[in-house]
Amino acid sequence: DAGVTQSPTHLIKTRGQQVTLRCSPKSGHDTVSWYQQALGQGPQFIFQYYEEEERQRGNFPDRFSGHQFPNYSSELNVNALLLGDSALYLCASSFLAGNYEQYFGPGTRLTVT
């Protein structure tokens, strides 16, 4: 039973560029949430996808967008990268009608120079 997977592991981008991060949820899960974790901080919620729709959104600008595919995998896109976007991006999967447990992937470390 595969857990949550993310790709790529690390990424270095330049200010102004665009990036796409990918997540495959744990088998049996239908909901994907994305979090940004700055160094030394707790994860902050970006948005959540269920049934290919953005279900909830945190306090992040429109430069952050996402998508969920019919197989429940998801992408996070960030446009016009800023230095402050450098962080660990975590994907968490869960089963919407389940017991609330969210399981995290290993994350993608994004560095913006």
Next chain:
Amino acid sequence: GENVEQHPSTLSVQEGDSAVIKCTYSDSASNYFPWYKQELGKRPQLIIDIRSNVGEKKDQRIAVTLNKTAKHFSLHITETQPEDSAVYFCAASNPGNTPLVFGKGTRLSVIA
């Protein structure tokens, strides 16, 4: 919205001693309170959770208590071991599988 405060930010204990980490939350509607352990460079791992209809939950050396009236919950680790050293995060969420709101974390060091 929900706000979660976590204390202390760092904690050092001798191997074999107990460690306690405390969190408070602001939204009385929150009903799910997980704890995650994050080792350096790794993903947060769910170690224990509690729901608002329960006051205490134990799993071997780890326990969590919840006081709904005071809106605080705590993680207790007994007989600490060096491998317990990590950053621990508490979180809270509302009903309906809503997003988690995290505390800022506690860096636990267990000294052998």
